[in-house]
Amino acid sequence: MRKWIPAVLPGVITGGFAGQGLAAELKVKLELPRLNVAEYHRPYVAVWLERPDQSVAANLALWYDLDTKGAEGAGTKWLKDLRQWWRKSGRDLTMPLDGVSGATRPAGQHELGFAEGKAPLGRLPAGQYNLVVEAAREVGGRELVRVPLSWPPKSAQSARAQGQHELGAVSVELKP
């Protein structure tokens, strides 16, 4: 299990990149709602950036059961339930994803930070993207939320979307 590191990038590192100043930042806040159900399992969650044609531009986070053994086999067994992520990206990858995979998380607010030029965001061509959050819960439901954004940001911006079942509020903050 690897702890999520809010990636506020020191300017020193990006300073070397062809005259670029501070790296642009992408912050994601997402809420996993507290659900009053008889049997609760932490959801599997994938966070990624997609291009307008819905192809995956960057995998940002993947929370799943990292066990490689167990009564039900490896935790990867249920990755397919993150249906869209699995089809568009997951099935072509080898788990765990370095710097992207992490253990499942409890209900509540979670913050993720990414910086341009640094894994897993990397350097993306300027353009329109959607930040996509997909959550699937064992014996529960599945939900996908999209937040449109343009990258790199020219000014500080924020956008949000609201999940209805498996996701609460998803907000994105951009800093140039």
Added chain:
Amino acid sequence: MKHLARLAALAIAATLPLTAQAHHYWLLPSSTVLSSPQWITVDAAVSNDMFHFNHVPLGLEALNIVAPDGGKVAPENMAKGKLRSTFDAHLTQPGTYRIQLVRSGVRASWKVDGQPKRWNGSPEAFAKEVPADAAELQVGEFVSRLETFATVGSPSALKPAGQGLELVPLTHPNDLVAGESATFQMVVDGKPAAGVEVTVVRGQSRYRNQLEALKFTTDEAGKFSVTWPQPGMYWLDADLQDAKTSVKAARQRMLSYTVTLEVLPQ
């Protein structure tokens, strides 16, 4: 496989339109899209309603599970109940598995003292076992292919066998999503088959009043496209007759192709 053979025989003997078969035969896999090596279980039956066990089990003598690398996977826990057959398969390699029942041979019927006699077997056995001068002798050949697919990880390519009627998936059969269009090609002995009628029926037919079958006809290149109206397990079937027989006494060859496809929600 008796029932498959019987269906084929009835269709030939009665020379009914082939779509008039009363029962449907099918395979029903527990999963088709897998994210890690695991077991799947498959039911096989002949029934009236799609994917409901309400008639007879399907014989599994001709069962064949082809792994992504072309090797064979042995089915396990094979069992035949009163209403369905079932087996498990351990899928350990990444890629697409083809689970199929392929039958081919000769079917004959004739009369001895006014009583009907039926026979089926290989072309070689036909020459030995069926009297050429039998009364009201009717002979037909058949190739029937029943299949379904399951993929571990990323889908891999599927090649046709080149015998009988087959579906060549131009859209991968384990990459089907409701609302999207999928394109397939029908081939006979490996060559594009134009003008083939294809019927597509969504499962759970028991819970609606009409079968809501979708009908397609293949174009000159043998192709057709399906836009899946909603998620679910779908039964796709095509039947065809031609005269490419290997036994002289047979006038017709009956070809049938049936596949179960899973369509996932968006």
